[in-house]
Amino acid sequence: MHDRVPDGHSSRNLTQSQGKDQILVPLVAVGIVIALTAVVVMTRLYRLSEVPPGIINDEGANGVDALQVLQGQHQVFFAEKASGREPLAIYATALATLLLGPSLLAFHLPPALASAGAVLAVFWLGLLLFGSDEQSGRPRPWRGLTVAGVGAGVMAASIGQTFLARGGFRANFLPLILALSLALLWRSWGHTDRRKASWWGLALAGACAGLLLYTYIPARFAPFLFLLFGLSFLIPFGDVAKARIKAEWPKAGLFVAVAGLVAAPILTYFILHPDDFFFRSREISLSLDSRRPLLGAFLNNVVDYLLIFGVAGDPNENYNFAGKPLLSPWEALFFWAGVGMSLWRWRRRPPYRLLLIWLGVMLLPAMLSYNRGHGPNALRIIGAAPAAYLLVGVGVWETARLLKGRISFQNATAAAVVGLLVTCFILAQGILAYRTYFNEWVGTPNYYAAADAEIAAAAHVLNMQPSDAPSVYLIPYYLSNGHHGFDYLYQGEAPAHVIHSTMTHLPQRIESILASNEEVSSVKVVDWNDELRWIGRGEEYTVALLEKYGTYLGSQQHTFLQVHTFTDVALDRPWTFYANLGPPSVNYDGGISLLGTALGQGDTQLAAQPQINLGPERTFWIAMRWQTAPGLDTEFALSLRLHDSEGGGVYQRDIVLLDPNYSRTNNWPPEQPVETLYHMEIPPDLKPGEYELRLIVYDYETLQPTVELGVWKPEAVLAFLQVE
Structure with missing residues (x-):
């Protein structure tokens, strides 16, 4: 029927209109x-x-x-x-x-x-x-x-x-x-x-x-x-x-x-x-x-x-x-x-x-x-x-x-x-x-980045891999530790693990994954292609660890990624990036101590010297060993800062201190060493020159810094860096 009929229309016209509406x-x-x-x-x-x-x-x-x-x-x-x-x-x-x-x-x-x-x-x-x-x-x-x-x-x-x-x-x-x-x-x-x-x-x-x-x-x-x-x-x-x-x-x-x-x-x-x-x-x-x-x-x-x-x-x-x-x-x-x-x-x-x-x-x-x-x-x-x-x-x-x-x-x-x-x-x-x-x-x-397309591609590639020998797949991923989309799509028989490529305890995490498998004849590592800018970097650290503790066999090239294969992986000694730790060591008044540090790039530890030249690469890792006193109830965080030759701050990264079990410092076992590893990426717009890498440790809740005993200052200089 129609919506409204003006006054004066005949009933015949109304009936005709109604009939047309019933059809139309x-x-x-x-x-x-x-x-x-x-x-x-x-x-x-x-x-x-x-x-x-x-x-x-x-x-x-x-x-x-x-x-x-x-x-x-x-x-x-x-x-x-x-x-x-x-x-x-x-x-x-x-x-x-x-x-x-x-x-x-x-x-x-x-x-x-x-x-x-x-x-x-x-x-x-x-x-x-x-x-x-x-x-x-x-x-x-x-x-x-x-x-x-x-x-x-x-x-x-x-x-x-x-x-x-x-x-x-x-x-x-x-x-x-x-x-x-x-x-x-x-x-x-x-x-x-x-x-x-x-x-x-x-x-x-x-x-x-x-x-x-x-x-x-x-x-x-x-x-x-x-x-x-x-x-x-x-x-x-x-x-x-x-x-x-x-x-x-x-x-x-x-x-x-x-x-x-x-x-x-x-x-x-x-x-x-x-x-x-x-x-x-x-x-x-x-x-x-x-x-x-x-x-x-x-x-x-x-x-x-x-x-x-x-x-x-x-x-x-x-x-x-x-x-x-x-x-x-x-x-x-x-x-x-x-x-x-x-x-x-x-x-x-x-x-x-x-x-x-x-x-x-x-x-x-x-x-x-x-x-x-x-x-x-x-x-x-x-x-x-x-x-x-x-x-x-x-x-x-x-x-x-x-x-x-x-x-x-x-x-x-x-x-x-x-x-x-x-x-x-x-x-x-x-x-x-x-x-x-x-x-x-x-x-x-942005379309590929928003959909996590690279993870789906990795699942597809690994699903196609032969399963003729016991293998473990490692997928270093800068954006997350684990990925539900991968877990849904991956249907292969070999264990596969998405790991955060720059996680604090990367060596221990990889060692733990491999040690949990009764038999591992090869480890296959996903290495993302350089054009995938949205993923960030970091998979080179996993590759470096496998090169250090295993034997490289070869690589397969795919659309989004390469798959590197390693064998004869050694699990008879703890995995670390560094051979030894050096100064500084710092005892803080808050009940936490820094026992030593090491800096490096990839699988290479940079020698401790008055000035460390980073070369053209603007990324490096820094390892630290910590120890807490009995009765500590403070959650500590650290701040890594770069200062230029004039003392001005040009870069800062703040991180909550966590052990391999992701526990905060108030839950660490007292007087037991805890190692952390952080991956630093210097901003590309930072001018070449000499910089100081400084450390501040502070209470995460109150933001109050703890100070070094005997020195009574919150900042400690970790290294002098030459940035090219």
């Missing part, structure tokens, strides 16, 4: 769905087996747990890795892995399908919310198609949503389940005289609502969305509200009961393990912002997340492209128009009210989180994004009404124009998103 509305809806499907296939699913080319470390934990699920280890909350994760995405990944094997496609497919499904669910929800008059229940199909088509189209073609969909994030399940729950609830409630309540539909809506807690942390705010929207029907509270409560409570009771039943397993888990419920929240609490009071930090976040609508977006390239805002400037214009009209129609128009409550409640998880000065976080607002996109559709519709006065679609031409415009808009936006992602992003160095 389904055709236009099908056309829009086809356009939406084409866009999500282009942006979410096209070349998904190879784009992106890797798995982000944190998200890779889902894959590792999916492998454990396939081995029979089932949980309602996976607390061990990556600050704890909800299980829905993990079980979906397990199913995909069962069907496709551990692969990039199996890992990325479930979240991508969830994101694609969310677009269609938002379209359906928009049709339900705006496809009929809120007061009379009369159909208003063209309003519904416009709002739903524009909103879902903007969502389908969003470059930010494309990044999130392809990134393997479990958060993609949140907008899908939330949109389905709201759509089922709206459709089944029977809020008009023409539609009776559907008890099965309400039960399904409740099941989806309960399932939300299994998706992503911000879903914990969804109950407040349902509660506030329900309470909004009781304002002002009086006899009408009391009558409504009496009439509607059975439906609300069924919805809440089913939601509680579905959510019961994870709620029970959190009751028994409250630390797991709060752990991630404590990690990103606003109280961690040391620069602002709590209210100031919150208000700063409010500004950041309001600017995301048309001004500035998330700069994190795992979540977004080039810091683009969630909405383009023209989309933001209609969004704010939609917000304004929704506020104007707050009391009498429940669909408008729902979108505002949805937007406000689901923005709160992001606004209450500490972003560490990195700007807005697109992942944390994913639950609010569908409401924002539908508000764009509302803005388009309401703007058109204001400009035209009244919209009357009484003929096929006008209806076809609406359908054609919305469909063309969706396709045009989709083409722009496709060009941005595949032409401007794919293939750039």
Whole structure:
């Protein structure tokens, strides 16, 4: 049926218009769905087996747990890795892995399908919310198609949503389940005289609502969305509200009961393990912002997340492209128009009210989180994004009404124009998103870096290695110690270890790995190609250690890396970079002593002399041996500083003192030597010349330095360096 019929039209014309609408509305809806499907296939699913080319470390934990699920280890909350994760995405990944094997496609497919499904669910929800008059229940199909088509189209073609969909994030399940729950609830409630309540539909809506807690942390705010929207029907509270409560409570009771039943397993888990419920929240609490009071930090976040609508977006390239805002400037214009009209129609128009409550409640998880000065976080607002996109559709519709006065679609031409415009808009936006992602992003160095592509390449190469003799693979990696994405993708028989290439106790770590294997005939070390600038350096230290304690056999060259093979590895003596330690030795008044130091490059220890020439290489390592006194309860850190010939500080690196077990100094065994190794990289813009390398040891909590006994100064000179 048409939206409005001007007075004076004959009943015959009205009947003809209604008949045409009955034919045109389904055709236009099908056309829009086809356009939406084409866009999500282009942006979410096209070349998904190879784009992106890797798995982000944190998200890779889902894959590792999916492998454990396939081995029979089932949980309602996976607390061990990556600050704890909800299980829905993990079980979906397990199913995909069962069907496709551990692969990039199996890992990325479930979240991508969830994101694609969310677009269609938002379209359906928009049709339900705006496809009929809120007061009379009369159909208003063209309003519904416009709002739903524009909103879902903007969502389908969003470059930010494309990044999130392809990134393997479990958060993609949140907008899908939330949109389905709201759509089922709206459709089944029977809020008009023409539609009776559907008890099965309400039960399904409740099941989806309960399932939300299994998706992503911000879903914990969804109950407040349902509660506030329900309470909004009781304002002002009086006899009408009391009558409504009496009439509607059975439906609300069924919805809440089913939601509680579905959510019961994870709620029970959190009751028994409250630390797991709060752990991630404590990690990103606003109280961690040391620069602002709590209210100031919150208000700063409010500004950041309001600017995301048309001004500035998330700069994190795992979540977004080039810091683009969630909405383009023209989309933001209609969004704010939609917000304004929704506020104007707050009391009498429940669909408008729902979108505002949805937007406000689901923005709160992001606004209450500490972003560490990195700007807005697109992942944390994913639950609010569908409401924002539908508000764009509302803005388009309401703007058109204001400009035209009244919209009357009484003929096929006008209806076809609406359908054609919305469909063309969706396709045009989709083409722009496709060009941005595949032409401007794919293939750039940042594209490979953001996806940890080199780790996936290493897993692929090592999976292809023959397993004819007992071997151990070492993958030095500057960005992390261990990598969940590698653990998911690597399926070889030989043990493989991703180790931090410049970790404090690298020699002891490698020695421990090799000693833990009963038989090792060869050690194969990954050496990244020099063009992979985003990885940083450091693998040469692992290679140097193997050259020192083993026999080099040869290398294999691959696209991203080389694999060096060593044999006859000696494990009969402790592994170190240095032959001996030299001065200075320093006894501090804080109960800690420096027993000696050594400097070197690669497998070469630089001879102790008045001045050490680093040569053209601007990297070196420094080994130190420490000892603590009994009863020490201080956590110490050290500061390594370069000073120029005039005494001015030009470079500084601060490090918490840790032993090989990653224990801080207050937990070290007293009077037992502890060795540390640090890799220093002098900035490339530092001018050639002579520099002093100085050491300061200080209390990590109070920042108060400890001083040398008898000298009573905090600084000790470790070496004089000549930088070329």
